[in-house]
Amino acid sequence: VSVLYWCYRTASTKEQVDLGQRELTFRAQQRSPTMDAYVSWAVIFFLAAAAVSGAVLFFFVRDSHNMIPYATHASLLLSIFLCVLPFPLLALDVDAALESVDAGRTESYVNSWISVWWMLIFFATQVMAWVVLPILQEYDGAGQFTPGARFKHAIKENVRMYIVLGIVAGVLMGYIIFLAGVRSIGGMVALCLAAANAFGLTLLVVFLSIGLVGVPKLLWHLSSAETILKEEYRRGRQIHExxxxxxxxxxxxxxxxxRRDPLVEEDERVNLATMLDEIAMLEKFVPLSHTNVGERRGADGPLQEKNLVELNAEVKRTIKICRRLQYQWKQVVKECCQLERVTTGVERSPYWVVVRAPLLKILAVLAGIVTLLILWSELVVPFQEVTATKLSVVEIFVMNPTTRFVACVLFLYYMAGCCYWAVFRLRVFDIYVVVPRVSDGASLCFVSTFLTRVLLPLCYNFLFISDLTKTHTLVTYSRLFGNMDVVVFLGEWFNRFMPVFIPILAVLIELKVIHRLMQAIGIEGFETGEESAIQRQREQEEGRQLVARAMNSELRDVAAGAAPAAAAVAISPAAAAGGEMQEKPKPAVSKRYEEWKAKRAAREAGTTDV
Structure with a gap:
């Protein structure tokens, strides 16, 4: 849609040049047809953003949508929409503002209506980021057995968290208010807005630095089937473990x-049966062992007594992890099988040789160039006032009437893509992980929370490196959110020099310093690259053997007439290290578990008879 709009603007510019300067000035003073055209394209961008949001949500919950509440679906769809719409809208805002300047106007063509959109987006993102999404995230993982009880639990947990954060933030804000001499309610509100902007800008510095470095490397990495295969072997080994x-x-x-079945009261048996039903449903997709309870107690010590709510929460969390890892393991096996056929020459694919490899390498080089231009602009913009010279490459392209809209789309969309890619790769202690098709509601809410918090600072940062953040510009976004200089610490100096840390962090990320810090505090998803060549080769070989055994197991199952997913080969540690494959005998099934299944079948049969 952005390309179509660019074609339209190019044609309109050519038409305006043909009209002559006098006719152009007359049309610039009129509301129509210029304003009507901007409104029409804004509506088109609105519909396109809605379609993209629905496609993104479907991509992540295609197989797990029935496990996510409708309210969570609606909130996720709205949050994704809010994270997509501002970028074409900002490009439209900048184009209209600069076009208005060229026409000699004192106000942007779109200022009368786009300001309302920006205010709605601002308040909606703040409500989603600080209220709705955290509550739904806690609701999804709650162990209560009724929706009302889960909702109350989510409210209590969020209130408790915000009380703790409020005390800490209140002390800091009180200290800053005392230093700044803020006495009015309006000044306090403005200070809170500045603090929210500072927090989002801090997150942006981290995620954008990671994305700007990682995306070009990722594109180059994806151009080689052999490199992907080796990494898939290593990833498969970790997933299998x-x-x-x-x-x-x-x-x-x-x-x-x-074990809790004979110990619970009669009114709690329904909740116990619900948990067993969920576990039985999981076994259709993830085969579990049926080791006798007594054997487990003897091997692992006595089982601890747990509250049913806590037990249910742990059951739900483990079910999500099992479903996700089982899906990832199947995808790794499928991907490795396909890549092996390509790398060994069994399948001669023109797509890999002629199309994919050269195209991705070209895109990687172009992405690297754009990354360098953005990092350079982030570094030099704060010092342009001293030199009185345009040093920002982004500003030069955006201010040029010929490349204006193309530069907005290229740099803004690329920055958004890099930042969002880094957010989606974020994993905290393997609890919140977003995976295509099988993502759970809590993980999506967790990621969406970060997306909505970095959205507006990301737009502001693009305008900053384009030198369009001053309030006297005609860009409506800058007029609304560009006056964050309420206090010296949180305002002009912070917004001006904080982006300088983006290229600095990018260098530290390239040197693996940030990766070590992330892994030290439990944030996963980024490897340090410090593994020795022997260790990496060993992990790749172990992964290759696991994938090969999984493929052989499926082939035997098909030959025997069974479903491939129903039979899983248990691999001993010795086999995983390179020994021969050994199939473990199926352990004894728990008698109590079998009794429960028999009671359930009898109960269902009795219900059917009635």
Whole structure:
């Protein structure tokens, strides 16, 4: 849609040149047809953003949508929409403002109506980021058995968290208010807005630095089938190990639930049966072992007594992890099988040789160039006032009437893509992980919270490196949100020099310093690259053997007439390290678990007879 708009603007510019300067000045003073055209394109961008938002949400919840409440679906759709719409809208805002300046106007063509959109986006993103999404995130992981109880629990947890944060923030804000001498209510509100902008800008510095460095490297990495295959082997090894741990945890939880069956009161048996039904549903997709409870207790010690709510919360969390890891493992096996056929020459694919590899390498080089231009602009813009010279490459392209809209779309969309890519790769202690098709509501709410918090600072940062943040510019966004200089610490100096840390952090990321710090505090998703060549080769070989055994297992299952997903080969540690494959005998099934299944079948049969 942005390309279509650029074609339209190019044609309109050519037409205006043909009309002559006098006719152009006359039309610039009129409301129509220029304003009507901007309104029409804004509506088109609105509809396109809605379509993209629905497609993105469907991409992540295609197979898990039935496990996410409708309210969470609606909130996620709205938050994604709010994270997509501002970028074409800002490009339209900048184009209209600069076009108005060229026409000699004192007000932008779109100022009368686009300011309302910006205010709605601002308040909607703040409500979603600080109220709605955190509550829904907590609601999704709550262990209560009724929607009302889960909602109350989510409210209480968020209130408790905000009380703690409020005390800390209140002390800091009080200190800053005392230093700044703020005495009016309006000044305090403005100070809060400046603080929110400062927090979002800090997040932006981190995520944008990671994305600007990572995206070009990712594109180059994806151009080689052999490189992807090696990394998939390593990733498959880690996923298989995590899946084994998750299955073990799920087996122990099931044993705990069954053991609690004779201990709970009659009115709690329904809740216990609900947990067992969820576990039974999981077993259709993820095969679990049926080790006897007594054997587990003897091996792992006595099982601890747990509250049913806490137990249910842990069951729900483990079910999500098992489903996600099982899907990832199947995808790794499928991807490795396909890549092996390409790398070994069994399947001669013109797509890889002729199209994908050269195209991605070209895109990687272009992305690297754009990254360098953005980093250079972030570094030099704060010092342009001293030199009185345009040093920002982004500003030069944006201010040029010929490249104006193309530069806005290129740099703004690229910055948004890099920042969002880094946010989606964020994983905290393997709890909130976003995976295509099987993402859960809590993980999506977690990611959407960060997206909505960095959205407006990202738009502001683009205007900053384009030198369009001053309030006297005709850009409506700058007029509304460009006056964040309420206090010296949180205002002009902070907004001016904080982006300088983006290129500095980018260098530290390239040197793996930030990666080590992230892993030290439990934030995963970014490798340090410090593994030795021997260690990486060993991990790749172990992953290759695991994938090969999984493929052989599926082939045997198909030959025997069974579903490939139903039979899983248990691999011993020795086999994983390079020994021969050994199939473990199926352990004894828990008698109590079988009794529960028999009671359930009898109950269903009795209900059918009635």
């Amino acid at each position: 995590d899946l084994d741990i998750a299955k073990t945890d799920m087996t122990l939880l099931r044993a705990e639930v069954v």
